[in-house]
Amino acid sequence: MRNPQLNKHGELQHLLTIDGLPRSILTAILDTAAPFTAVAEREVKKLPLLRGKSIFNLFFENSTRTRTTFEIAAKRLSADVVNLNVSTSSAAKGESLLDTVDNLSAMQADMFVVRHAASGAPFLIAQHLFATGRDHIHVVNAGDGRHAHPTQGLLDMYTIRHFKRDFTNLTVAIVGDVLHSRVARSQIGALTTLGVPEVRVIGPKTLLPTDVERLGVRVFHDIREGLRGVDVVMMLRLQNERMNGALLPTPQEFYKVWGLTAEKLALAKPDAIVMHPGPMNRGVEIDSSVADGAQAVILPQVTFGIAVRMAVMSMLAGQQGSK
Amino acid sequence: MKIRIANGRVIDPANGLDDTRDMYLADGKIVAHGRAPDGFAAERTIDATGLVVAPGLIDLAARLREPGFEYRATLESEMDAAMAGGVTSLAIPPDTDPVLDEPGLVEMLCYRAKKLNRAHVYPVGALTIGLNGERLSEMAELVEAGCVAFGQANVPVVDSAVLLRAMQYAATFGFRVWLQPLAPFLSRGFAHDGEVATRLGLPGIPTAAETIALYTHIQLARATGARLHVTRLSSAEGLALIRQARADGLDVTCDVSINHLHLSEMDIGYFNSNCHVVPPLRSQRDRDALRQGLADGSIDALCSDHTPVDDNGKLTPFSESEPGATGLELLLPLTLKWAQETGLPLGQALARVTSDAARIVGITKAGHLSAGARADLCVFDPAAHTAVRRDTLRSQGKNTPFLGLELPGRVHYTLVEGQVMHELS
Amino acid sequence: MDMQSLDAEALCKTLVEQMRPHVSPATALVGIHTGGVWLAERLHRALGLSQPPGSIDVSFYRDDFGSKGLHPQPKRTEIPFTVEGADVIIVDDVLYTGRTTRAAINELFDFGRPARVDLAVLIDRGGRELPVAPRWCALTLPEPLPANQSLQLEAGATGELTLRLIDA
Numbered sequence: 001m002r003n004p005q006l007n008k009h010g011e012l013q014h015l016l017t018i019d020g021l022p023r024s025i026l027t028a029i030l031d032t033a034a035p036f037t038a039v040a041e042r043e044v045k046k047l048p049l050l051r052g053k054s055i056f057n058l059f060f061e062n063s064t065r066t067r068t069t070f071e072i073a074a075k076r077l078s079a080d081v082v083n084l085n086v087s088t089s090s091a092a093k094g095e096s097l098l099d100t101v102d103n104l105s106a107m108q109a110d111m112f113v114v115r116h117a118a119s120g121a122p123f124l125i126a127q128h129l130f131a132t133g134r135d136h137i138h139v140v141n142a143g144d145g146r147h148a149h150p151t152q153g154l155l156d157m158y159t160i161r162h163f164k165r166d167f168t169n170l171t172v173a174i175v176g177d178v179l180h181s182r183v184a185r186s187q188i189g190a191l192t193t194l195g196v197p198e199v200r201v202i203g204p205k206t207l208l209p210t211d212v213e214r215l216g217v218r219v220f221h222d223i224r225e226g227l228r229g230v231d232v233v234m235m236l237r238l239q240n241e242r243m244n245g246a247l248l249p250t251p252q253e254f255y256k257v258w259g260l261t262a263e264k265l266a267l268a269k270p271d272a273i274v275m276h277p278g279p280m281n282r283g284v285e286i287d288s289s290v291a292d293g294a295q296a297v298i299l300p301q302v303t304f305g306i307a308v309r310m311a312v313m314s315m316l317a318g319q320q321g322s323k
Numbered sequence: 324m325k326i327r328i329a330n331g332r333v334i335d336p337a338n339g340l341d342d343t344r345d346m347y348l349a350d351g352k353i354v355a356h357g358r359a360p361d362g363f364a365a366e367r368t369i370d371a372t373g374l375v376v377a378p379g380l381i382d383l384a385a386r387l388r389e390p391g392f393e394y395r396a397t398l399e400s401e402m403d404a405a406m407a408g409g410v411t412s413l414a415i416p417p418d419t420d421p422v423l424d425e426p427g428l429v430e431m432l433c434y435r436a437k438k439l440n441r442a443h444v445y446p447v448g449a450l451t452i453g454l455n456g457e458r459l460s461e462m463a464e465l466v467e468a469g470c471v472a473f474g475q476a477n478v479p480v481v482d483s484a485v486l487l488r489a490m491q492y493a494a495t496f497g498f499r500v501w502l503q504p505l506a507p508f509l510s511r512g513f514a515h516d517g518e519v520a521t522r523l524g525l526p527g528i529p530t531a532a533e534t535i536a537l538y539t540h541i542q543l544a545r546a547t548g549a550r551l552h553v554t555r556l557s558s559a560e561g562l563a564l565i566r567q568a569r570a571d572g573l574d575v576t577c578d579v580s581i582n583h584l585h586l587s588e589m590d591i592g593y594f595n596s597n598c599h600v601v602p603p604l605r606s607q608r609d610r611d612a613l614r615q616g617l618a619d620g621s622i623d624a625l626c627s628d629h630t631p632v633d634d635n636g637k638l639t640p641f642s643e644s645e646p647g648a649t650g651l652e653l654l655l656p657l658t659l660k661w662a663q664e665t666g667l668p669l670g671q672a673l674a675r676v677t678s679d680a681a682r683i684v685g686i687t688k689a690g691h692l693s694a695g696a697r698a699d700l701c702v703f704d705p706a707a708h709t710a711v712r713r714d715t716l717r718s719q720g721k722n723t724p725f726l727g728l729e730l731p732g733r734v735h736y737t738l739v740e741g742q743v744m745h746e747l748s
Numbered sequence: 749m750d751m752q753s754l755d756a757e758a759l760c761k762t763l764v765e766q767m768r769p770h771v772s773p774a775t776a777l778v779g780i781h782t783g784g785v786w787l788a789e790r791l792h793r794a795l796g797l798s799q800p801p802g803s804i805d806v807s808f809y810r811d812d813f814g815s816k817g818l819h820p821q822p823k824r825t826e827i828p829f830t831v832e833g834a835d836v837i838i839v840d841d842v843l844y845t846g847r848t849t850r851a852a853i854n855e856l857f858d859f860g861r862p863a864r865v866d867l868a869v870l871i872d873r874g875g876r877e878l879p880v881a882p883r884w885c886a887l888t889l890p891e892p893l894p895a896n897q898s899l900q901l902e903a904g905a906t907g908e909l910t911l912r913l914i915d916a
């Protein structure tokens with residue numbers, strides 16, 4: 001089966017998921033991101049790389065935060081950015097996803113940054129562009145359903161490499177709602193591809209997907225056992241709608257059993273770092289003393305996120321489709 | 324019209340027949356094998372040298388999309404597909420729009436089909452009004468209108484008390500009840516709850532959705548004496564429940580679709596919405612068990628579960644796509660493929676789409692080649708291969724997981740009541 | 749001329765002597781990756797400058813991004829001095845079309861407005877496509893180098909510089 005992310009030369013054409021990408025491409029993205037981190041310190045925080053390119057932020061699901069980081073990244077590369085909250089426009093009028101894409105392609109888009117509530121939507125767009133001979137247009141997945149959030153996964157890897165240098169001797173724990181988390185799936189894909197020898201997932205059975213071990217992780221239900229000796233703790237956001245009901249009794253109980261507190265974090269290595277993709281629910285999945293503590297690297301994650309997205313966009317825009 | 328079918332390899336699973344001989348048709352019936360009856364003057368001779376002459380296929384589930392969904396397919400287009408596929412009898416699930424819960428609708432469907440004079444249709448009436456799982460349909464009236472059984476297509480009855488009453492009522496008349504085992508709340512996903520769904524982030528449907536419903540159906544069949552036919556089995560565990568029920572002496576039959584016989588969750592690949600079917604494609608272990616079960620007779624029949632879905636229904640994200648796949652023209656090729664892959668004799672494989680299927684629908688005049696039988700025939704070349712392509716499929720639904728594949732078998736002639744309704748050009 | 753006989757170390761000395769009368773301790777050097785960076789370090793020591801030398805990777809400013817894409821593994825541009833009002837000398841090993849110099853000047857200006865920018869190169873191989881001229885140049889080839897050849901500065905294990913002619 002043709003990997004829809006790669007062009008016929010094996011180069012990255014779209015970024016849709018971490019799954020199936022070779023380690024060399026992940027490493028190249030992280031390497032490319034490094035020089036971009038310095039751009040923010042300059043007098044002129046802009047590079048001319050994507051001058052004249054049009055990037056459409058196509059958000060079928062609202063997310064000001066993610067959209068903003070993509071927007072900043074694109075603008076720092078001098079691209080023209082068009083933001084579309086499709087959830088409030090065409091989709092409401094019954095226009096199909098691919099009709100929307102066709103319309104925007106006709107406006108000379110060079111890249112779509114797509115957020116959608118359904119898993120696989122960016123794949124559908126990429127396949128449609130390929131089938132209609134428009135694969136000079138690139139697609140970046142900015143989060144699809146429960147499936148993937150590859151730029152988040154990559155910025156997390158950048159953060160880990162920044163603080164820990166090497167992936168091949170780490171133990172990493174992912175804590176919380178793995179079942180509904182596209183972030184967790186991208187993190188697991190990236191960590192295993194980059195050679196992390198032990199990836200753990202920690203949470204109640206209701207929040208861990210079936211057969212998750214097949215993704216190459218060790219399953220823990222007891223957070224104390226799971227955090228013992230880890231180098232990196234990656235917390236996941238617990239969505240409000242999951243807190244009360246059939247998956248969990250109450251947010252209070254979740255905090256008591258799985259919330260990251262200083263006392264539980266003490267079981268990890270003394271130099272362990274704590275990450276969170278944001279926005280955080282303080283007092284639900286993470287205690288404020290940890291979120292604001294010395295081991296938290298949550299704000300550097302945000303900074304690195306812009307550089308990683310700049311790297312992805314400029315690598316993709318540099319590929320000339322099937323040419 | 325008097326027709327002589329000369330020199331074909333005649334396979335008639337019902338009679339354990341598999342040899343080369345001539346067959347003679349007259350007045351829509353099979354009149355003789357081997358030697359022509361006295362005074363028989365063939366108006367047409369079909370040279371079947373190198374071809375198999377088999378009973379026309381009987382498909383236990385073909386949605387023709389009439390009434391209600393004519394934009395997706397029409398009786399005409401789907402009858403063409405049936406003829407091209409050598410399928411001469413179709414059981415029609417009740418999930419049309421409106422559903423087949425009124426005698427008038429059923430009569431109209433039968434009348435329209437008869438006028439087209441191609442495949443015979445056998446409507447499965449709605450077990451409950453509107454498939455809503457609340458009120459019983461007029462089963463006795465519906466049978467008079469032409470229904471051969473009662474079912475819910477893939478809309479489960481939520482209230483087991485209603486299901487119990489419906490099965491009791493059907494059992495009063497000895498009507499067959501065809502039920503698809505789908506536990507209502509557990510079936511709210513889009514793919515088998517396993518590794519692939521986990522990887523792709525698709526809400527999963529656990530195997531328990533099938534086994535729980537199946538167990539309920541079996542218990543209710545036992546309690547009511549209803550004749551249960553289980554449609555579209557998908558799991559090894561489900562198959563084990565069927566075997567157990569049979570061992571316990573229950574008269575229960577079941578079928579599997581061509582999709583579940585050949586595919587697994589792995590075929591979803593990168594969100595291929597053509598693999599979005601009900602029930603979901605399960606694991607490779609499940610698929611292997613179903614293949615074995617169909618071979619040893621634990622599963623009685625193979626069906627196409629033909630569900631034409633137009634491109635608008637499939638060119639959407641997987642979870643938003645309409646479930647279903649085109650299958651009428653693939654039923655024979657995929658029966659042959661399964662037979663080849665499992666090393667099953669052709670006659671035994673064909674039984675699952677002819678005589679065994681006939682037994683489940685209650686067809687006696689077809690599904691076999693005895694003298695006096697309806698001359699519904701499928702004459703095909705088992706050695707030829709056909710590519711599955713959008714532009715060669717006759718069905719208006721062009722979406723199937725098998726697109727692009729080369730499959731064994733090519734239908735040369737389809738005869739219905741002794742008339743050649745399809746001829747390879 | 750015999751390209752194999754080019755002596756990078758000797759050319760380096762020539763360049764230092766050319767530049768010496770014109771620099772002050774406050775003059776800032778910026779080398780272009782990769783050869784220009786080695787050369788800038790060498791010049792910095794030999795000229796006794798006080799500002800630490802900077803380095804520029806012009807990957808993000810190249811004008812062939814549209815046709816060739818991003819160069820793999822770009823290096824970080826490091827400018828360790830204040831560009832605003834500085835006297836800056838851009839240092840490169842080989843001057844060819846002038847496009848790299850153009851990109852480096854553009855990038856430099858994104859760090860501030862320098863008082864003056866000069867260009868020092870080891871070798872001018874000819875083939876200019878932009879109005880760019882070095883102020884100091886240790887050797888100008890009498891005949892432009894054919895387009896299918898390139899000259900590369902290399903640094904040995906002990907830091908000695910050599911020039912290599914590569915056939916594309």
